[in-house]
Amino acid sequence: MDKTEQDQLKKEAATKAAKVVKSNSVLGVGTGSTVAFFIDALGERKEKEDFNLKHIVTTSNRSKKQLEGLGFKVDELADIDQADLTVDGADRVDDNLDGIKGGGGALTLEKNVAINSKKIIWIVDESKLVHHLSGFPLPVEVLPVSAEQNFKRFEEEGLKPQWRLDENGERYVTHYGNYIIDLAADPIPVPHGLADYLDHTVGVVEHGLFLDMCDEVIIAHSDGTIEDKKRK
Numbered sequence: 042m043d044k045t046e047q048d049q050l051k052k053e054a055a056t057k058a059a060k061v062v063k064s065n066s067v068l069g070v071g072t073g074s075t076v077a078f079f080i081d082a083l084g085e086r087k088e089k090e091d092f093n094l095k096h097i098v099t100t101s102n103r104s105k106k107q108l109e110g111l112g113f114k115v116d117e118l119a120d121i122d123q124a125d126l127t128v129d130g131a132d133r134v135d136d137n138l139d140g141i142k143g144g145g146g147a148l149t150l151e152k153n154v155a156i157n158s159k160k161i162i163w164i165v166d167e168s169k170l171v172h173h174l175s176g177f178p179l180p181v182e183v184l185p186v187s188a189e190q191n192f193k194r195f196e197e198e199g200l201k202p203q204w205r206l207d208e209n210g211e212r213y214v215t216h217y218g219n220y221i222i223d224l225a226a227d228p229i230p231v232p233h234g235l236a237d238y239l240d241h242t243v244g245v246v247e248h249g250l251f252l253d254m255c256d257e258v259i260i261a262h263s264d265g266t267i268e269d270k271k272r273k
């Protein structure tokens with residue numbers, strides 16, 4: 042699939058998700074190129090119908106800027122209790138609707154917005170689908186103070202760590218001043234086991250395994266169909 046076709050699929054999934062957002066609700070908005078199409082579609086609804094949102098929280102400055110450019114007011118997570126719905130993209134989604142996220146480096150806020158949402162929908166093109174989580178390095182956000190030790194331990198565990206670098210070849214620094222180590226161990230045989238290990242590793246701020254969280258995935262397929270897969 043080339044980029045133009047993939048973008049078209051991302052747009053279709055995003056447009057479908059924008060239709061299910063209830064006016065006057067509290068919405069969480071994720072990060073990424075698919076979400077950018079979703080934000081555009083929200084803007085179109087705002088222009089064409091009586092549609093607005095009570096509160097919006099986002100998971101990145103990129104999404105915030107785009108929403109504000111379309112006339113939406115964006116709040117901080119601390120200003121709301123819970124979102125009614127969060128719509129986000131994903132890097133990989135498996136048969137259980139578990140996912141890898143954080144390709145854009147926004148995983149910590151993404152997970153925080155997600156767990157403070159009544160419902161989570163991911164929007165993806167079919168290239169993101171896998172039977173078992175694989176095919177994408179797992180991002181792990183780590184505190185700089187213990188990052189070297191974390192890296193060595195991950196190596197010893199056979200998790201194939203790689204520092205994420207920015208466009209200048211320097212270590213990528215997250216919104217919170219931390220580094221990202223991408224784990225290239227692939228596939229991830231026991232996602233819950235790895236999540237548990239990372240959750241208990243000192244110095245790990247957050248990781249990109251989003252397990253048992255997503256309620257629904259809207260998938261745009263290259264045969265023109267849009268699938269709505271719900272958690273059983």
Ligand code: 5RP
Binds near residue numbers: 075130131144145151
């Ligand atoms: C950012 C994310 C994104 O949702 C994920 O990387 C998907 O991005 P895209 O829609 O551009 O493919 O998790 O941290």
